[in-house]
Amino acid sequence: MKLLTPLVALAALAAVPFFVGAYPLGLGIGILGYATLATAWALFSGPTRYISLATVAFFGIGAYTVAVLADLMPYPLVLLCAALIGLVVAVLVGLATLRLAGIYFVIFTFGLAELVRQLVTYYEVNVTRTLGRYVFLPIGPEHIYWQLLGLLAVTLALAFWISRAKIGLALRVIGDDPVVASHLGIGITRTKLALFSLSAVVMTLAGAIQAPRWTYIEPSIVFNPTVSFLTVIMALLGGPNRLFGPLLGAVPLFLLFEWLSANFPNHYSIILGLLFIAIVFLLPNGVLAAADKFAARFKNKEASA
Amino acid sequence: MLFSAILTGLVLGGTYALIAMGLTLQYGVARIMNLAYGDLIIAGSFGAMLLFTAAGINPLIALFIVVPLGFALSWLVYALMLQPLARRSPNRDRLEGDSILATFGLLFVIQGVALVLFGANYQSYSFLAVPIDVLGTTIAANRLLAFALAVLFGVGLWLLLTRTRFGTVIRAVAANPGSAPLVGINVDHVARLAFALGGGLAAAGGVVVSMYLTFSATMGVIFTMKALIVVIMGGVGNLLGALAAGLILGVVETLVSSFIDPGLTLAATYLIFLAVLVVRPQGLFGKAAR
Numbered sequence: 001m002k003l004l005t006p007l008v009a010l011a012a013l014a015a016v017p018f019f020v021g022a023y024p025l026g027l028g029i030g031i032l033g034y035a036t037l038a039t040a041w042a043l044f045s046g047p048t049r050y051i052s053l054a055t056v057a058f059f060g061i062g063a064y065t066v067a068v069l070a071d072l073m074p075y076p077l078v079l080l081c082a083a084l085i086g087l088v089v090a091v092l093v094g095l096a097t098l099r100l101a102g103i104y105f106v107i108f109t110f111g112l113a114e115l116v117r118q119l120v121t122y123y124e125v126n127v128t129r130t131l132g133r134y135v136f137l138p139i140g141p142e143h144i145y146w147q148l149l150g151l152l153a154v155t156l157a158l159a160f161w162i163s164r165a166k167i168g169l170a171l172r173v174i175g176d177d178p179v180v181a182s183h184l185g186i187g188i189t190r191t192k193l194a195l196f197s198l199s200a201v202v203m204t205l206a207g208a209i210q211a212p213r214w215t216y217i218e219p220s221i222v223f224n225p226t227v228s229f230l231t232v233i234m235a236l237l238g239g240p241n242r243l244f245g246p247l248l249g250a251v252p253l254f255l256l257f258e259w260l261s262a263n264f265p266n267h268y269s270i271i272l273g274l275l276f277i278a279i280v281f282l283l284p285n286g287v288l289a290a291a292d293k294f295a296a297r298f299k300n301k302e303a304s305a
Numbered sequence: 306m307l308f309s310a311i312l313t314g315l316v317l318g319g320t321y322a323l324i325a326m327g328l329t330l331q332y333g334v335a336r337i338m339n340l341a342y343g344d345l346i347i348a349g350s351f352g353a354m355l356l357f358t359a360a361g362i363n364p365l366i367a368l369f370i371v372v373p374l375g376f377a378l379s380w381l382v383y384a385l386m387l388q389p390l391a392r393r394s395p396n397r398d399r400l401e402g403d404s405i406l407a408t409f410g411l412l413f414v415i416q417g418v419a420l421v422l423f424g425a426n427y428q429s430y431s432f433l434a435v436p437i438d439v440l441g442t443t444i445a446a447n448r449l450l451a452f453a454l455a456v457l458f459g460v461g462l463w464l465l466l467t468r469t470r471f472g473t474v475i476r477a478v479a480a481n482p483g484s485a486p487l488v489g490i491n492v493d494h495v496a497r498l499a500f501a502l503g504g505g506l507a508a509a510g511g512v513v514v515s516m517y518l519t520f521s522a523t524m525g526v527i528f529t530m531k532a533l534i535v536v537i538m539g540g541v542g543n544l545l546g547a548l549a550a551g552l553i554l555g556v557v558e559t560l561v562s563s564f565i566d567p568g569l570t571l572a573a574t575y576l577i578f579l580a581v582l583v584v585r586p587q588g589l590f591g592k593a594a595r
Contacts, residue, residue, distance in 0.1 A: 051402060051406065053409070096579055096582055100582060100586050102398070103338060103401060104537070104582060104586065106338070106405055107338075107530075107533050107537070108578070110340065110526075110529075110530065110533075111526070111527075111530040111571075111575070114527065114530070115572060118568060118571045119569075119572055121568065122566065122569060126566065126568070225526070229409070229413065232406070232409070266420070266421050267417065267421065268417070269413045269414075269416060269420065270413070270414050270417030271417075272417070273410045273411060273416075274410070274414060275410075276409065276410030277386065277407055277410035277411065277414075280390075280403060280406045280410065281389070281390075
């Protein structure tokens, strides 16, 4: 019975492409993409409070892998390769930084996208001698929509399972107090590494799945740092510690940014930055937590009256 | 060729050391990891360029206008944005997280303003671009001047911190913000001043950068990254460490770009960073215990 609601919701969302035109479908793909990224981000950063600014590094790796390998092998195999590459990069980054204080992790991820972008550019300019690639895959927007929906559903299911499983509890203990965690016998680095890699693989796949939409791919397009920025702000708005928090943050913010970039293309990043600061100040734990607080206060008032 | 590359590298490293000193003040004393730091540097560069091209003001004079502006702007940012966060935070970890997020937002605001005003193109102006002979190799006069300025600011800051009462107070807060109030130090006040001082140094670094490098509105992230790497390599709060680490980074970058490939400089920077993180996370010259 408990499974019925999410399944009905999923079926309803899956039917959307049959009823809407090209533009709403594009919006749907955008929302699903960011909802997936934000949920994956919160999977690791929510409980541990390690702020990852590397979302677009993995996202771009996914998209680029598809651009490079699409002509060489069947599509499912391409996705698998993308996931593997994302996993390897995540494990390397995690091994180097997750043993140390959180600040090193933040700094390292802060420049990671720029590093990957420069390396890919270097490789393309010096080895393949072409900057930019074309992706011609027989994959329509509705297929991208369904794939993203599937990925989002799987990510949410994983997040739900993790919050109930032992590893989720371990992660929350680490986030609250790493000293206590180590005294309880929790393998701190191992737990963090596992979760960080999982979240990175989801981000890589989100990039890989959306690659056919662009047709033309270039490092400066797929490694755009604004993607990392949007992901963090969406997860923070909704509340990174709630299952549906990041999803709830992604929907309104994506629509808002879509509107902003159409109407205020020049002032886009100023408005974005101010909004970000406002969210950090006013909603430190997200909208859902604030709503709960408000509801609790309202109830207390009613009880006392 | 090798000597010339090392010389160029030392000059570049002087600038890195200069900008890293500002960041180490902000992070070591005010405990704010400022991700918008590089964008303040770029703002300083644009300021110097505007004064030079529009009003014909020599960048050396521009320092006296741009640096106080950087100081004032950082003072305001700390007072309006970061101090409330510091008051709200129950512990240092929470403040670190919140300040990273808030300054991440600030990064986009400053960058957005620069994009609106100056566009996304690379900018530069020609100032003192005359070759000077140094021990058999030639180097542009503006680079030498940039190096001299970096040394001047570095020595000045070092004297301020070690020879004056104000400097002692700053070091006391850096060493132990919990105990500093016990000897009558107003930590809030000192942190704000140190943060502003770091902002002034960033603006100075921006003016110096603009004299000999091309820059663009979106380059701030790279400067932040390099300053952070120098700070961590040198050990947080360690001025001489920042100087040594800055010079090392400058020389390595120049060697990589002149002998291997200019496209790999950032990769080289990252490799050094990784090596330091894995071998000596407390910094090359930092103390062992955390």
